Amino acid sequence: MFAIYKKELRSYFINAIGYVFVGVFLAAAAILCCYTTLGSQSYDASSYFTMLIFAFIILIPLLTMKLFAEEKKLRTEQLLLTAPVSIWEMVLGKFLAAFTLFTGCVLVSCINFFPLYSYARAERAEATYSELHIGPVTAEIISCLIGIILLGAAFISIGLFVSSLTENQLAAAVVTVSIIFVMLILDMVNKYIDVYAIRFVISWICVLSRFSNFTNGMLEFSSILYYLSITGVFLMLTVRIYDKRRWG
């Protein structure tokens, strides 16, 4: 598993894809951070995170599209499947490689909060009233970070699954983009549905409404479990795809 993990991580940086991902991710994060906090004169980071999630529509497929599709096209999956490595190890190795790069980027993008904190310190020094909290809420930022990393894991596993279905990278990317897009947009569409039952069901599956708990600084168990189970289910489906192909 470790060999596959290492190989995937390295292959991100042999190709341009890794650099493109890191570059676009950090640029998008910086711009969004400026726009949502500094630009609108607010210390509230929640809208920054929510907007960042929409950047994932483009970013996550960049990471996942080639993971299996390319192997299939070049017939290198034969190497992995005939090596003494189980399918779970192969899938996990690939997932963890993408996840590592993603998490790394998320953590690096925390630099964006430095100006917020330094502004807050300056403002606090000048403030005459001390009862009110001035500056970003650290606990909220941390819970958002946890939430966004979990959400990323779920999206990566979806992308991984789509990539295992096709040998065309572009097709994998397009399908992943549309799936993530629909999952995010569902929350907004939901408002216009009159039937309560449908609205209830959809609100249960839409990803964004779960995220709002994190933006309020809550680590709700059901939300964490929700993202983890999406991740688990799609990883399992990927394994099943490979299993099925062997038996087909």
Place this chain on the structure above:
Amino acid sequence: MFKIIWYNIISISIFKTKNKKGNLLIMIKIDHLVKNYGSNCAVDDISFEVGKGEIVGLLGPNGAGKSTTMNILTGYLSSTSGSVSVAGLNVLDNPLEAKKHIGYLPEQPPLYLDMTVEEYLIFNYELKGCKLNRTKHLEEICEVVKIKDVYKRVIKNLSKGYRQRVGIAQALIGSPEVIIFDEPTVGLDPKQIIEVRNLLRKLGRDHTVILSTHILQEVQAVCDRIVIINKGKIVADEKTENITRAVESSRRFNAKISGPQKEVLAMLRSQSGIVHVEALPQRDGDAYSYLIESDVGIDVRKSLFFALAEKRWPLIGLESMGMSLEDIFIAIVDQSSPKNRYERGKRTRNVKAEAEQEIAKSIMSNTSKSGSARFSALFDEDNNSKENDN
């Protein structure tokens, strides 16, 4: 003398106990293997065994099921029914352990084009969880397959021949006991083909090798045993020597003799060294054609000429019906798929074709008759020869 015989008896008995105990000698065992793709049957009830140190050639026309068999053997595909075990480990029940004993080169070498050869081999080394000394082991392999001069280059920029060799190097990592090559010489130039064949022969000394090919010279040059597959079925399974011998030892001639047919036939039958004579339906003026089969190791052509000269029956034509392995192969394949017979067209004349078919038949019937009996006989022979070497 007595000593040698005594040793022989001992060695054979030791061999048998080993064989019973735990497949020390049978490295690959394929048992009633069936693979269906939907309604299409790719592999239909194949069983054979490969012993340690044997080089077996899997031969067959395109789409015969060679690659499928190999893919099942390496655990890439699963079988519909039947079992496959490598080094005594069932590939389905214990895939990870079994795969550790296999080095596999698929039809298309599985190369990551954007890696250098070095990176690729190191990745494979780690993937296979190899425990040998890395630098030394990789160096050895590079020396064997001669890729030292491209070691630092990106695989994308290598020629087909070098890519194939990198693929072979990949299969050798960890020095697995069983090496499986799917058409290893496709796309190589003649010099490289010879190099690869030499390599295979070298590997066969201490590895068990299965290779698939549709090039007959290759199996003849490299393999100890030939398994011919057609339409998912084994149609022949015979030691290469035996097939070659069968081809060479049948000394058949097509003779055209002008003279009264009945008397000529009687005379030919009375000739010493001639086993079988048959009048053929071809006629050229007053000359008739005969199929003559001589005894093994006797050249009847000269005596035949003089005998006919004595009777004043001119010998108008005498043609040896030497057959190549190729002819036998085609005959075997044709015979196993009678529907396609018309496809063959006018490739050979009837007589020759018949002769081929007869050899093909005998090889095929040998295969169906002898199963494990022939196999163990093979080992006894090996044991004997080894003992004699001592």
